[in-house]
Amino acid sequence: MKILFLNGPNLNLLGTREPETYGTITLKDIETFIKSEAQKINADVEFYQTNIEGELVNKIQEAKGNFDGIVINPAAYTHTSVAIRDAILAVNIPTVEIHISNIHTREDFRKTSLTAPACIGQITGFGTFSYKLGLIAISDYLKSLV
8 A cells, every 4th residue: 555645835834833732742743753653564665745736636646556545734825726626626536634723713714615615534733643644544544445
């Protein structure tokens, strides 16, 4: 089972960016932890982070035929990107959307996700543990297809 973890803008700043909202764990720390957790369930994971919307679209498209599932934290693009939504729909790869903070309890503009309706589910508000929950969700979903 191959799973692609995609991370959008500003997630490269985790650990120092608004620690009261996003905590002090870095994206590298998350990657190390998730890779360890993935080994326990015989999953291969790859991580990619970019601040550029088109690069996320490219990675989603490149995932077709190469990955069984996607876990995506689109960050700010959650609320604005029809392009990412359309890419998820176009490749037809099961995708789980995750967020560190609970987007539904934040500013009004953050309460709407354009990308979630293209996904099999959304995990939000569990801090960096959302990444592990995303791994569990996508792997359980993929196993249910067999």
